[in-house]
Amino acid sequence: MTAEIIDGKAFALSLRERVGEVAAAFEAKAGRKAGLAVVLVGEDPASQVYVRSKGKATLAANMLSFEHKLPVDTAEADLLALVEKLNNDPSVDGILVQLPLPSHVDEQTVIAAISPDKDVDGFHVTNAGRLAVGQEGFVPCTPLGCIMLLTDRLGDLSGLDAVVVGRSNIVGKPMAQLLVQQNATVTLAHSRTKNLPEVVRRADIVIAAVGRAEMVKADWLKPGATVIDVGINRLPPADGAEKGKLVGDVAFAEASEVAGAITPVPGGVGPMTIAVLLRNTLVAAHRNEGIAMPDGAL
Numbered sequence: 112m113t114a115e116i117i118d119g120k121a122f123a124l125s126l127r128e129r130v131g132e133v134a135a136a137f138e139a140k141a142g143r144k145a146g147l148a149v150v151l152v153g154e155d156p157a158s159q160v161y162v163r164s165k166g167k168a169t170l171a172a173n174m175l176s177f178e179h180k181l182p183v184d185t186a187e188a189d190l191l192a193l194v195e196k197l198n199n200d201p202s203v204d205g206i207l208v209q210l211p212l213p214s215h216v217d218e219q220t221v222i223a224a225i226s227p228d229k230d231v232d233g234f235h236v237t238n239a240g241r242l243a244v245g246q247e248g249f250v251p252c253t254p255l256g257c258i259m260l261l262t263d264r265l266g267d268l269s270g271l272d273a274v275v276v277g278r279s280n281i282v283g284k285p286m287a288q289l290l291v292q293q294n295a296t297v298t299l300a301h302s303r304t305k306n307l308p309e310v311v312r313r314a315d316i317v318i319a320a321v322g323r324a325e326m327v328k329a330d331w332l333k334p335g336a337t338v339i340d341v342g343i344n345r346l347p348p349a350d351g352a353e354k355g356k357l358v359g360d361v362a363f364a365e366a367s368e369v370a371g372a373i374t375p376v377p378g379g380v381g382p383m384t385i386a387v388l389l390r391n392t393l394v395a396a397h398r399n400e401g402i403a404m405p406d407g408a409l
């Protein structure tokens with residue numbers, strides 16, 4: 112069997128186009144553009160790249176982008192003051208503080224300071240609680256993107272066995288909640304799970320969100336399973352190369368021989384994260400203005 116490749120890049124592109132159309136319609140109704148504020152503290156190169164691409168994508172989707180770049184030695188109190196200012200700024204619908212933050216700043220304190228109604232990353236405990244009890248809120252972008260890819264491919268997930276490997280607050284746990292909401296039967300596995308390959312072999316849907324290069328092997332998979340690989344790992348550079356290859360948490364080549372469908376790395380889940388961030392920002396803008404989202408648009 113050779114798995115169908117789930118093209119997250121193409122899906123994300125079409126989602127971004129739809130966001131752009133709905134954002135233009137929002138502007139016409141609200142008399143202003145939706146706005147996303149991104150806060151970056153310090154000069155971590157990977158974070159700089161993420162912030163730059165988020166800014167570009169926001170503008171391309173007919174929304175305003177407010178970038179706040181603060182020096183690495185910014186005091187926590189000053190960062191909290193900026194968050195408070197953004198909470199009170201009516202032109203800002205979504206606030207994203209790029210993680211990781213420098214070690215002298217407490218991430219949880221900063222996330223807790225963001226208004227839950229502008230927390231488009233869905234990291235605030237209020238939004239985690241809303242997801243847990245099934246209330247409307249904001250869901251972290253990466254797992255929401257995974258659910259979009261899954262329902263696009265499989266339609267109804269009712270009764271399917273899903274195994275999520277990894278229980279972080281930003282990927283694994285919300286992923287499990289979303290799958291339960293979709294009526295899948297969910298196992299949430301982690302580093303203490305016994306007989307992990309055996310557990311994964313039961314799954315119709317496998318979500319790998321671990322951060323270990325190519326950990327999930329072909330013989331861990333039920334033939335025909337749908338595999339969503341969230342992992343982003345850089346292998347050591349091959350001789351003479353400047354950078355190592357990017358790989359996921361699934362051994363892609365061999366897994367493709369067994370799975371029914373699989374996301375590649377790169378080009379699978381990764382591009383969905385920014386597209387869903389834009390989607391969440393646009394949803395926030397509609398809620399902030401009391402304007403209904405067009406039916407079934409996103």
Ligand code: NDP
Nearest residue numbers: 253277278279282301302320321322341342343380381384
């Ligand atoms: P974390 O490090 O926060 O969590 C990793 C999870 O994997 C933990 O729950 C841990 O278990 C579990 N784990 C670690 N080792 C094993 C093992 N040997 N067997 C089973 N489970 C194990 O990572 P994140 O959730 O933040 O990210 C996971 C991956 O997804 C990373 O590669 C990251 O780069 C990527 N990522 C990709 C995004 C995208 O946009 N595509 C966005 C976010 C993350 P325990 O809790 O027991 O320690």
